[in-house]
Amino acid sequence: MVKKTVKVLNEAGLHARPSSVLVKNASQFSSDFTISMYGYKVNGKSILGVMTLAAEHGAEMELIFEGPDEEEAASRICSLFENKFENKSS
Amino acid sequence: MKKRKRSKLVKGKPASSGIGIGKAWILEDRRLMVHPDKIEPADVSVNIDKFQRAVDALLYEFEELKREADEDVADIVEAQIQTLKDPELHKLIREKISQELSGVEYAIYTTFNGYIRMMEAAAPDWLDERTVDITSLRNQLIAVIRQKKQKVSVHEGAVVFADEIPPTVMIELSRNKIAGIVMQRGGLTSHAVILSQSLGIPCVVGVNWKKYPICKGTDVAVDGTRGELILRPSEDELQQFKVEQEQQREREKLEAEAAGSDHQTACGASFTLQANIEFLAELPRLTQKGARGIGLLRTETLLFEKRGFDVEDQVSFYSKVLEASAPGDVTIRLFDAGGDKLLEGAEEEANPFLGWRGIRMLLDRPDLLKNQLRAIYKTADKYPGRVRLLVPMISGLNEVQEVKRRAREVYDELSGSVQIGFDDVPFGIMIEVPSAALMADLLAGHVDFFSLGTNDLIQYTLAVDRGNEKISNLYDPHHPAVWKLLEMTRRGAETQSIPVSVCGEMASQPAAAACMLGMGIRELSMTTQAIPGIKALLCSRSLEEMKKLSRFVLSAHTSADVKAAFSDFMKENDSVDRDQIKSG
Numbered sequence: 001m002v003k004k005t006v007k008v009l010n011e012a013g014l015h016a017r018p019s020s021v022l023v024k025n026a027s028q029f030s031s032d033f034t035i036s037m038y039g040y041k042v043n044g045k046s047i048l049g050v051m052t053l054a055a056e057h058g059a060e061m062e063l064i065f066e067g068p069d070e071e072e073a074a075s076r077i078c079s080l081f082e083n084k085f086e087n088k089s090s
Numbered sequence: 091m092k093k094r095k096r097s098k099l100v101k102g103k104p105a106s107s108g109i110g111i112g113k114a115w116i117l118e119d120r121r122l123m124v125h126p127d128k129i130e131p132a133d134v135s136v137n138i139d140k141f142q143r144a145v146d147a148l149l150y151e152f153e154e155l156k157r158e159a160d161e162d163v164a165d166i167v168e169a170q171i172q173t174l175k176d177p178e179l180h181k182l183i184r185e186k187i188s189q190e191l192s193g194v195e196y197a198i199y200t201t202f203n204g205y206i207r208m209m210e211a212a213a214p215d216w217l218d219e220r221t222v223d224i225t226s227l228r229n230q231l232i233a234v235i236r237q238k239k240q241k242v243s244v245h246e247g248a249v250v251f252a253d254e255i256p257p258t259v260m261i262e263l264s265r266n267k268i269a270g271i272v273m274q275r276g277g278l279t280s281h282a283v284i285l286s287q288s289l290g291i292p293c294v295v296g297v298n299w300k301k302y303p304i305c306k307g308t309d310v311a312v313d314g315t316r317g318e319l320i321l322r323p324s325e326d327e328l329q330q331f332k333v334e335q336e337q338q339r340e341r342e343k344l345e346a347e348a349a350g351s352d353h354q355t356a357c358g359a360s361f362t363l364q365a366n367i368e369f370l371a372e373l374p375r376l377t378q379k380g381a382r383g384i385g386l387l388r389t390e391t392l393l394f395e396k397r398g399f400d401v402e403d404q405v406s407f408y409s410k411v412l413e414a415s416a417p418g419d420v421t422i423r424l425f426d427a428g429g430d431k432l433l434e435g436a437e438e439e440a441n442p443f444l445g446w447r448g449i450r451m452l453l454d455r456p457d458l459l460k461n462q463l464r465a466i467y468k469t470a471d472k473y474p475g476r477v478r479l480l481v482p483m484i485s486g487l488n489e490v491q492e493v494k495r496r497a498r499e500v501y502d503e504l505s506g507s508v509q510i511g512f513d514d515v516p517f518g519i520m521i522e523v524p525s526a527a528l529m530a531d532l533l534a535g536h537v538d539f540f541s542l543g544t545n546d547l548i549q550y551t552l553a554v555d556r557g558n559e560k561i562s563n564l565y566d567p568h569h570p571a572v573w574k575l576l577e578m579t580r581r582g583a584e585t586q587s588i589p590v591s592v593c594g595e596m597a598s599q600p601a602a603a604a605c606m607l608g609m610g611i612r613e614l615s616m617t618t619q620a621i622p623g624i625k626a627l628l629c630s631r632s633l634e635e636m637k638k639l640s641r642f643v644l645s646a647h648t649s650a651d652v653k654a655a656f657s658d659f660m661k662e663n664d665s666v667d668r669d670q671i672k673s674g
Contacts, residue, residue: 010400011399011400011457011458011461012399012400012403013214015214016169016220017400017402017403017406018400018402020168020169020172023172024172042178043177043178045177045178046176046177046178046179047169047172047173047176048173048176048178048179048205048224049176049178051209051217051220052205052208052209052212052217054212054214054217084400084401084402085400085402086400086401086402
């Protein structure tokens with residue numbers, strides 16, 4: 001199991017687009033992915049769950065990965081948060 | 091059957107312009123009746139199966155829609171696809187079936203409703219918007235299971251009446267040649283309205299049509315420009331509408347022809363007319379109206395629509411604008427908020443126009459400025475040679491240098507991942523504060539172009555708040571002082587050979603536009619509606635006449651003198667239809 005704490009850096013919070021990017025990436029890994037925010041837990045691969053979290057700018061959350069590719073998944077997802085869900089390529 | 095039913099005029103909000111005449115077709119209000127039935131344990135797997143197959147059927151349909159669609163439509167469909175595949179959604183529905191022994195329809199219905207309720211209760215507006223999409227999915231799944239998939243068999247030329255129209259339904263509808271759309275709900279930024287506009291389907295929203303006796307086949311005439319419709323129009327009314335429709339078609343044809351022609355005065359001097367744009371919905375009209383690019387892209391909506399002003403959201407927005415305006419260039423103005431466009435968290439000021447806004451606000455909000463600059467450079471990299479950056483409310487050299495420094499910083503941070511050079515994105519400033527006009531010759535040495543914001547320039551110069559009814563008549567674009575400042579700006583630009591354009595309302599006033607050309611300002615940007623009219627005027631007169639006009643105006647003593655000069659200039663215009671100019 002891998003646990004990481006991240007912060008939502010996007011000024012407009014985790015709205016529709018970043019939620020979609022998050023779920024799209026998380027779904028590529030086989031490991032289970034849970035997001036825990038202020039005591040509330042959601043499946044990170046569920047778009048409806050992530051959207052209804054409606055995490056705001058500055059919100060802190062704990063990401064929990066469990067499975068064969070947990071390290072990889074954690075690394076990818078954390079960097080998404082760090083990069084404000086921006087596309088790297090122009 | 092009554093012999094003669096009276097016609098009825100119904101008013102709403104204009105959402106997409108144009109005239110449509112046809113027979114009503116009502117989009118069923120999908121208020122589903124789902125019964126809380128209980129099933130036998132033996133039937134659990136059958137029900138789960140039905141659910142899975144319904145999901146697969148919809149996924150197949152959506153994937154197809156996505157393939158044929160253009161970018162923004164594809165994004166909308168992609169979001170629906172992700173939802174259909176949501177693992178938690180599946181889990182909850184299966185549980186309801188296997189553990190609570192609910193029938194598949196009820197399981198779907200209640201599970202979706204759970205999410206919908208959460209979304210409606212949540213604070214952010216954007217989440218609320220999503221409920222239309224989710225509700226649509228719920229209904230479509232159930233319809234598939236009932237094998238009553240409404241094939242949206244709307245007849246050609248129909249006027250569609252609906253409560254609101256979910257995106258995927260809108261897409262299906264648009265495949266048929268419908269004459270118009272009338273909706274009870276539908277904000278101007280809803281998917282349905284945006285799609286109507288880009289497809290050129292007349293649309294009126296905010297109409298409580300249910301209280302009228304409308305049924306399938308009722309004759310309807312829709313005026314999307316005025317935001318009105320007539321039920322069962324009389325012969326006369328129908329004639330009027332038809333004439334209006336014909337006139338519109340004629341106008342559009344002329345415009346399309348004119349749009350293709352060169353921007354040249356009668357004697358062959360060239361000029362450029364561009365568009366002032368604020369909303370994506372305005373984009374489809376660009377080429378039709380003959381705009382050669384976008385002289386002013388206002389970006390404040392990004393701040394207020396709460397769709398997010400993330401770098402990526404901005405890039406996506408800017409990219410859409412760039413796509414729609416190819417091959418012209420686009421001048422992106424940094425957030426000009428504060429003042430009357432209150433930024434969230436900003437305090438009310440006694441004098442907002444002289445207050446914390448434009449570049450002042452941006453310099454105090456480095457995160458906002460940085461994000462926007464970053465998004466602009468990234469966009470410029472995608473569309474090399476077409477993006478220009480414009481800074482609002484500059485009042486002196488210090489500000490110019492400071493913004494440039496920060497822009498350079500942002501660029502350097504990006505330099506690994508972009509191909510374009512820093513100087514490949516022209517850096518320009520709005521000339522709207524009088525001090526900037528007075529120091530134009532100095533400022534010209536530090537920037538790549540000027541854009542004259544005459545609306546505010548006039549207010550600041552004449553000390554008039556346009557919104558103050560008591561003195562609003564003092565807001566006078568004919569005032570000689572204003573023209574002197576324009577000339578000062580132009581000369582300043584000339585000393586350093588940088589381009590200068592006008593993006594304020596004055597540019598869309600016919601004689602004023604001609605005068606500007608006469609002065610040597612060859613680039614004008616205005617609301618798209620005004621372009622054809624101004625183009626017609628400028629193409630029909632010689633530069634010599636315009637120069638003569640400008641010489642007079644620049645030596646005039648009073649507004650009355652300038653007004654008279656303009657009036658004389660226009661009188662000479664026998665060949666141009668007066669009405670065409672006025673309505674332009």
